Amino acid sequence: MCYSAQIEADYDKFVREWGAVISLKCFVELFWEKRKDGGWSKIPKAMREAFRKPAGEDGFELAKLVAEGDREQADKYQAELDAQQKRLAKAEAVLAGPKPTKKAAEDQRIATNKVKSARRNLDDLTRKELVDKDSRIYPGVWAPVMIEKDGQRIVVPMRYQCRLPGWTEAIERKYPGTYNARRDKLEESWGKLFGHRHGIMIVNRFYENVSRHKMEGRELVPGEKEENVVLEFDPRPPQEMLVACLWNMSPGADHGTDLFSFAAITDEPPPEVLAAGHDRCIVPIKPEHVDAWLSPDPNNLEALYAIIDDRARPYYAHKEAA
Secondary structure, eight states, X not given: OOOEEEEOOOHHHHHHHHOOEEOHHHHHHHHHHHHHHTOGGGSOHHHHHTTSSOOHHHHHHHHHHHHHHHHHHHHHHHHHHHHHHHHHHHHHHHHHSSSOOHHHHHHHHHHHXXXXXXXXXXXXXXXXXXXXXXXXXXXXXXXXXXXXXTTEEEEEEEEESOOXXXXXXXXXXXOTXXXXXXXXXXXXXXXXXXXXOEEEEEEEEEEEEEEHHHHTTOOOOTTOOOOEEEEEEEEESOOOEEEEEEEEEESSTTTTXXXXXXXXXXXXXXXXXXXXTOOOEEOXXXXXXXXXXXXXXXXXHHHHHHHHHTOOOOEEEEEEOO
């Protein structure tokens, strides 16, 4: 499963290198909705920063939304920081007094952690320079996905967790793993999208959860508990990977706004990923297959499988993620 990935959020690159246009309307709608429903942090910082400098009337509206959304989010983090600092001061006063309590000790521990978290979030929000984590996505987070409509490539913001056709939010909660579409299930679980709605997410690296003993190529020793490790996989040579995706649009969704969502296709891993302890891998397609992938023929699924099989095959170097 591709549990996390570092995306390409440079929209000029989509336009310059792939001839795509940016669906500003979809970005405006998303930014408005995430401001209202408290989901602003689900939009990666790199995605927001790309619209910081306005271009055209819609661009000015987006830049305004980014500035306002960041300011509102900063106010929330500051309020949390102030509240936890008060909680910490109260707990420390009790602990320094004649009758320290277990509750005060627990409040001190919790407040200390929450103060650090609030400060870190506030610093990340206000930081000017971008770092790698600003473009990293997880299930439930939004990313730019390139699709094709009426012969035109379009970049649309989509949630990394696909809501399948006919699903409601309640059904979706029962199946939280729909951010990945297994190759061997494309005609079964994903049959309404495979051959119909294809997209591409541009990724620089990806991350996976693995068991430490599997990463080290050994069995658990008696009494040893299984330990999770997050590995970072980098293609060699370094490159932008055109990850094959399936997407859906749920009209109206839950709040009256159309929900665009997607999943990355995964397949059996190359030897180096398997040796690192993971049994799935994303599918980066070759540039010469982009047109055929984005405009699929539902009556010729074999041609689509052929694109998946004739994928780009970089070597994936790995290390423990920071």
